[in-house]
Amino acid sequence: MKRLPHLFRSPEAIAGALILALLAAMALAAPLLFPGDPQAIAGPALLPPFQDWSLPLGTDRLGRDVLAELFHGARTSLAVGLAAAAAALLIGALVGTLAGFAGGLVDEVLMRITDAFQTVPSFLLALAFVSIVGPSLGVVVAAIALSAWTGPARVARAEVLSIRERDYVAGARVIGMHPLEIAFREVLPNALPPVLALSSVIVAAAILTEAALSFLGLGDPNRVTWGGMIAEGRTVLRTAPFLSIVPGVALVLTVLGVYLAGEGVVESTAMRRSLS
Amino acid sequence: MSLLTVSNLAKRYDSGGKPFAAVDDLSFEINPAETLALAGPSGSGKSTIARLVLRLIQPDAGRIDFEGSDFLALTGAALRARRARLQMVFQDPLAAFNPRATVARVLDDPLRIHGIASRAERPRRVAALLERVGLNAGLAARAIHEISGGQRQRVAIARAIATKPSLIVLDEAVSALDVSVRGQILELLIDLQRQERIAYLFISHDLGVIRAVAHRVVLLDAGRIAESGDARAVIANPQSAIGKALVAAAPRLTRNRP
Ligand SMILES: Nc1ncnc2c1ncn2[C@@H]1O[C@H](COP(=O)(O)OP(=O)(O)O)[C@@H](O)[C@H]1O
Ligand SMILES: [Mg+2]
Numbered sequence A: 001m002k003r004l005p006h007l008f009r010s011p012e013a014i015a016g017a018l019i020l021a022l023l024a025a026m027a028l029a030a031p032l033l034f035p036g037d038p039q040a041i042a043g044p045a046l047l048p049p050f051q052d053w054s055l056p057l058g059t060d061r062l063g064r065d066v067l068a069e070l071f072h073g074a075r076t077s078l079a080v081g082l083a084a085a086a087a088a089l090l091i092g093a094l095v096g097t098l099a100g101f102a103g104g105l106v107d108e109v110l111m112r113i114t115d116a117f118q119t120v121p122s123f124l125l126a127l128a129f130v131s132i133v134g135p136s137l138g139v140v141v142a143a144i145a146l147s148a149w150t151g152p153a154r155v156a157r158a159e160v161l162s163i164r165e166r167d168y169v170a171g172a173r174v175i176g177m178h179p180l181e182i183a184f185r186e187v188l189p190n191a192l193p194p195v196l197a198l199s200s201v202i203v204a205a206a207i208l209t210e211a212a213l214s215f216l217g218l219g220d221p222n223r224v225t226w227g228g229m230i231a232e233g234r235t236v237l238r239t240a241p242f243l244s245i246v247p248g249v250a251l252v253l254t255v256l257g258v259y260l261a262g263e264g265v266v267e268s269t270a271m272r273r274s275l276s
Numbered sequence B: 001m002s003l004l005t006v007s008n009l010a011k012r013y014d015s016g017g018k019p020f021a022a023v024d025d026l027s028f029e030i031n032p033a034e035t036l037a038l039a040g041p042s043g044s045g046k047s048t049i050a051r052l053v054l055r056l057i058q059p060d061a062g063r064i065d066f067e068g069s070d071f072l073a074l075t076g077a078a079l080r081a082r083r084a085r086l087q088m089v090f091q092d093p094l095a096a097f098n099p100r101a102t103v104a105r106v107l108d109d110p111l112r113i114h115g116i117a118s119r120a121e122r123p124r125r126v127a128a129l130l131e132r133v134g135l136n137a138g139l140a141a142r143a144i145h146e147i148s149g150g151q152r153q154r155v156a157i158a159r160a161i162a163t164k165p166s167l168i169v170l171d172e173a174v175s176a177l178d179v180s181v182r183g184q185i186l187e188l189l190i191d192l193q194r195q196e197r198i199a200y201l202f203i204s205h206d207l208g209v210i211r212a213v214a215h216r217v218v219l220l221d222a223g224r225i226a227e228s229g230d231a232r233a234v235i236a237n238p239q240s241a242i243g244k245a246l247v248a249a250a251p252r253l254t255r256n257r258p
Helices: A011-033 A066-102 A104-119 A122-133 A137-146 A150-163 A167-174 A179-196 A199-215 A226-234 A242-275 B046-053 B076-085 B103-113 B122-132 B137-141 B149-161 B179-196 B207-213 B231-236 B241-249
Strands: B004-015 B018-030 B035-039 B061-066 B086-089 B167-171 B199-203 B216-221 B224-230
Touching: A011 A066, A011 A242, A066 A104, A066 A137, A066 A150, A066 A179, A066 A199, A066 A226, A066 A242, A104 A150, A122 A137, A122 A199, A137 A199, A150 A179, A167 A179, A167 B086, A199 A226, A199 A242, A226 A242, B004 B046, B018 B046, B018 B224, B035 B046, B035 B207, B046 B167, B046 B199, B076 B086, B086 B149, B103 B122, B103 B137, B103 B149, B122 B137, B122 B149, B149 B179, B179 B199, B179 B207, B199 B207, B207 B231, B216 B231, B216 B241, B224 B231, B224 B241
Parallel strands: B035 B199, B035 B216, B086 B167, B167 B199
Antiparallel strands: B004 B018, B004 B061, B216 B224
8 A cells, every 4th residue: 555656646647546536436335325226217207417406417218317327337337347357367367377388289279269369359259258148247247358368368478488487487396396386376476567567458448348238238237337328328319418428428537547547557567667 | 326327418409490419418427415516618508407407408318317216207296206306506596586485485385395394384494494504594584585695595505405305406506696605605515415415416617616515527518528527636637628728717726625
């Protein structure tokens, strides 16, 4: 925690961190401020924003509270984005470490699989996966992770390839350590920094993918999502544009916040590294 | 009977497409509690020999017998178990440890891996190892990068003796240390050899150091043995061209084996 202040030194990073903090607060406060089902009807349909102060952002086509939906949507977006990114980083780090450390046939096979995943456009992959397995939160997370792990895998492999030639890896072999322990306990933790540097981009992409899937009606139908809200609003885009604009702006800000904060962290760690 | 017998060992590498022999038809042996020095100019194959003997790389030809059995025949778990008996100390003690490690972890690993002591007993063993190499047991909690180079090399030696090996390969293990620390480390090594009957394959380009610690010496030239014999005799009166060149290049050869 002592590091936190100088993690966010640049104004961009501070802006990013503030947006993320706001978003996290929204996600955490959603069930407190808007208990009950955000998908329940709360008032007259298509109430414009700033008319009725009990419904500050108005209502949608079915009379649902837009502000409540926005808060609950933040929950879904963040949860899916973080879970999918964490899963993608984990899978990528494991696959990349195994491939780079084992070398030979294992490397060949794992990297061909990585190639195969990478040649399919990632959104199509997620789309296909959800349409086959069926939309639920877990499946959406898995689909996004499946389409995003290849980048971390490549970065991890490259890093492991250079680390495995170091003396300390030879030293671990000399004391009789099992190869899997060497790979995952000695090598992987030291290969992580450049992999984790990808996390902001991956979280941002995961949030966008989730929104896109929901927009196409492939999100979890029992959850409010920003993508789903945009899709809902699209049918009345001319008469009630705010229904698409509000979640759209939220989405853009979120992705921006994640990206800026992530860049700030990467920059300050790079700075700390070059200082030491 | 010799502890380690290397017979007709060969290792080739590719350099720009054409193969060359880093180690060529090499044979030597080491007896229990003996120090055999490997000397030779840079690139003569010393580190390659160390890595071959430690089974870190595979030879192209030859045979290695260690403690009376075919060391090259061992694989997997059997090889890992046997590694307890054959340890190594590297030149750069900082590069030789995981940058995230603490002293305690570095010494705990071999004890755990080879089941030498129970989890509850290991901290005491770690402390004893530190004291055995002349370090304060309180150092255990420190990170590897926090201690001095000389302390680090002592930790490396403690790690190497943790599994009670019969042979330790030291690849330029004192070359990176400054002179006063170097003398202390050499004395520690000699003391350990006397007490525990450990043999050393002592790799160095420094004939002064070799004369101080080695019983016998093998002089290498381009992966082949140029000359070998009693360390002091060879250094006092080298016969081969490479031996003469190494002696001529050495700074004052004044120290004797203590
Ligand atoms: N992995 C490798 N690939 C190609 N050539 C190598 C490799 N390792 C060592 N060599 C070459 O083998 C020769 C012997 O190297 P080395 O054993 O490190 O010598 P020394 O330790 O005596 O300085 C050198 O010419 C070196 O360039
Ligand atoms: Mg060398």
